[in-house]
Amino acid sequence: MDANISIRPARPHEAVAVAAVFSAAREQMGFLPRLHSRDEEHDFICAIFRREQIIVAEWNRTVCGFAACHGDWLNHLYVHPDMQGRGCGDLLLAGSKATSQGVLQLWCFVRNTRARKFYECRGFTAVEFTDGSRNAEGLPDIRYVWRAPPDGTLTARLRPALVRRQSP
Numbered sequence: 222m223d224a225n226i227s228i229r230p231a232r233p234h235e236a237v238a239v240a241a242v243f244s245a246a247r248e249q250m251g252f253l254p255r256l257h258s259r260d261e262e263h264d265f266i267c268a269i270f271r272r273e274q275i276i277v278a279e280w281n282r283t284v285c286g287f288a289a290c291h292g293d294w295l296n297h298l299y300v301h302p303d304m305q306g307r308g309c310g311d312l313l314l315a316g317s318k319a320t321s322q323g324v325l326q327l328w329c330f331v332r333n334t335r336a337r338k339f340y341e342c343r344g345f346t347a348v349e350f351t352d353g354s355r356n357a358e359g360l361p362d363i364r365y366v367w368r369a370p371p372d373g374t375l376t377a378r379l380r381p382a383l384v385r386r387q388s389p
């Protein structure tokens with residue numbers, strides 16, 4: 222873990238920085254069809270900011286990753302390609318778990334082998350496999366579910382900071 226990486230709730234003006242991470246990460250995912258322009262992806266992220274709980278990772282005060290949750294859904298988890306493999310995703314996922322109600326679920330493309338390994342190593346279980354006919358990309362995907370251990374140890378360290386800072 223890079224000691225200069227930290228996580229915190231996103232600030233309203235950070236949609237542009239988050240959209241830049243989103244676009245850069247998706248451009249690197251070679252199996253994904255390119256369905257939207259960068260401008261459209263920016264508008265999509267602005268809409269997410271209005272309805273989802275966003276946690277950002279920053280490195281030297283630069284936003285380098287984010288997680289977006291809504292209810293028990295982890296809808297988005299992206300780290301800028303230049304920062305992958307340095308612990309940002311691990312920290313963002315831990316933060317998402319810490320602010321959850323003890324359950325998280327998400328969709329992951331079958332071909333996204335790195336992300337699948339990442340989630341499976343962090344307690345997520347595959348519970349549903351699709352043929353891709355229900356997602357925009359038309360790619361088979363997997364629904365993963367994580368349930369908090371009964372003793373609450375996973376959330377104890379991160380939750381106070383994240384929850385306190387999200388309060389108005």
Ligand SMILES: CC(C)(COP(=O)(O)OP(=O)(O)OC[C@H]1O[C@@H](n2cnc3c(N)ncnc32)[C@H](O)[C@@H]1OP(=O)(O)O)[C@@H](O)C(=O)NCCC(=O)NCCS
Binds near residue numbers: 222247309312
């Ligand atoms: C999947 C993703 C979110 C993971 O984030 P990440 O920041 O790369 O993940 P981490 O660095 O926390 O951990 C990934 C691996 O790197 C290793 N790692 C962590 N710190 C490291 C370091 N300093 N140096 C090298 N490796 C490191 C971890 O051990 C981990 O390996 P493991 O899964 O075998 O345990 C990221 O790769 C990504 O954004 N991918 C593209 C978007 C995507 O697929 N999102 C998921 C959609 S469902």
